Amino acid sequence: MTTEDLTGRLAPALAAEEAGDPFVLGGQTLTSRLLLGTGGVPSLEALEAAVRASGTQLVTVALRRVEASAAGSMMQVLDRAGVRLLPNTAGCRTAREAVRTARLAREAFGTDWVKLEVIGDDVTLLPDAVELLDAAEQLVAEGFTVLAYTTDDPVLGRRLADAGCAAVMPLGSPIGSGLGIRNPHSIALLRDAVDVPVVLDAGIGTASDAALAMELGCDAVLLASAVTRARDPERMALAMRQAVEGGRLARLAGRIPRRWHAEASTSFEGLPAL
Amino acid sequence: MQVTVNGDAAELADGATVADLVADLLAERASGHDRVAVARNGDVVPRSSWAQTPLAPGDAVEVLAPTAGG
Numbered sequence A: 001m002t003t004e005d006l007t008g009r010l011a012p013a014l015a016a017e018e019a020g021d022p023f024v025l026g027g028q029t030l031t032s033r034l035l036l037g038t039g040g041v042p043s044l045e046a047l048e049a050a051v052r053a054s055g056t057q058l059v060t061v062a063l064r065r066v067e068a069s070a071a072g073s074m075m076q077v078l079d080r081a082g083v084r085l086l087p088n089t090a091g092c093r094t095a096r097e098a099v100r101t102a103r104l105a106r107e108a109f110g111t112d113w114v115k116l117e118v119i120g121d122d123v124t125l126l127p128d129a130v131e132l133l134d135a136a137e138q139l140v141a142e143g144f145t146v147l148a149y150t151t152d153d154p155v156l157g158r159r160l161a162d163a164g165c166a167a168v169m170p171l172g173s174p175i176g177s178g179l180g181i182r183n184p185h186s187i188a189l190l191r192d193a194v195d196v197p198v199v200l201d202a203g204i205g206t207a208s209d210a211a212l213a214m215e216l217g218c219d220a221v222l223l224a225s226a227v228t229r230a231r232d233p234e235r236m237a238l239a240m241r242q243a244v245e246g247g248r249l250a251r252l253a254g255r256i257p258r259r260w261h262a263e264a265s266t267s268f269e270g271l272p273a274l
Numbered sequence B: 001m002q003v004t005v006n007g008d009a010a011e012l013a014d015g016a017t018v019a020d021l022v023a024d025l026l027a028e029r030a031s032g033h034d035r036v037a038v039a040r041n042g043d044v045v046p047r048s049s050w051a052q053t054p055l056a057p058g059d060a061v062e063v064l065a066p067t068a069g070g
Helices: A003-008 A011-019 A044-054 A071-081 A095-109 A129-141 A154-162 A184-193 A207-215 A233-253 B018-028 B047-052
Strands: A023-025 A028-030 A034-037 A058-065 A084-087 A113-116 A145-150 A167-170 A199-201 A220-223 B002-005 B008-011 B037-040 B043-045 B060-068
Touching (some): A034 A044, A044 A071, A044 A233, A071 B060, A084 A095, A084 A113, A095 A129, A095 B037, A095 B043, A129 A145, A129 A154, A145 A154, A154 A167, A154 A184, A167 A184, A207 A220, A220 A233, B002 B018, B018 B047, B018 B060, B043 B047
Parallel strands (some): A034 A058, A034 A220, A058 A084, A113 A145, A145 A167, A199 A220, B002 B060
Antiparallel strands (some): A023 A028, A058 B060, B037 B043
16 A cells, blocks of 8 residues: 555545644644654655654654764655654753753754653663753753653643743653553643643554543654554554544543443433333 | 764874864765764864864764664
């Protein structure tokens, strides 16, 4: 199935839905609520197909020491796709490293947007709250549009928003784990605690996880491994796109309350005696 | 003069600039990167200043390029 086959027949209806529900991030209006990471991508062809099928407008990239690699071509693929770039500070462990990396990313990519990631633990790759907040404050002061990768702690989320972050991006579970959203209650509390966009970032394993994030009130979802490491990245990218849209629609539509017992959907009035 | 480039010791001609170093490195790695960022002793050297920034013995330079990342 080609990319056009996968996405083309859905496009008109989706575009109509999106038109009435813009997503404003860092002062920019996006029609897609799916942010895609490039980490773990098996090939440039797979990346191009996944980006297209996902409908994403914002794609994360990283900076590393220059090597003879295909990364130059990766940038051509992303340029061709017309997506906005979101550099990350992956691998940074201190505020100092993260701030320096963000400055270098601004120079390399010509954008002051940054996905701020400050890692405090090798095994879980969980954020270091203290360094993260410190880095966020410095980068905001330097004029960066900071999208902060954080834990699902609503208090820390509020501190990051108060520091001027353009978005708070809580994890559902550890990076690359595919464990989904381990604490939906915390994500919902965080959503209520801040006035900036909340982007569920990390832990998504499959489409239902992305839909749940949106149903909980997240404004968008950022995922990489769930697509890039799927057996069929292009198909999974489309699945994520539809899940994000479905979850968003369900959130806006308002779900029914949970009940302990049944509530008949068919009236008992007029029931014949048989 | 002796400097450190991306963690490795390197010998450069006296008076070499950041622009010289980047050109040599990209040629050596046969790299087609056009989005390259340079840090000298931790501080960003803007591309517009590369040609006017001479390196000094003992400098630690990081030359970075885009890669895939989540």
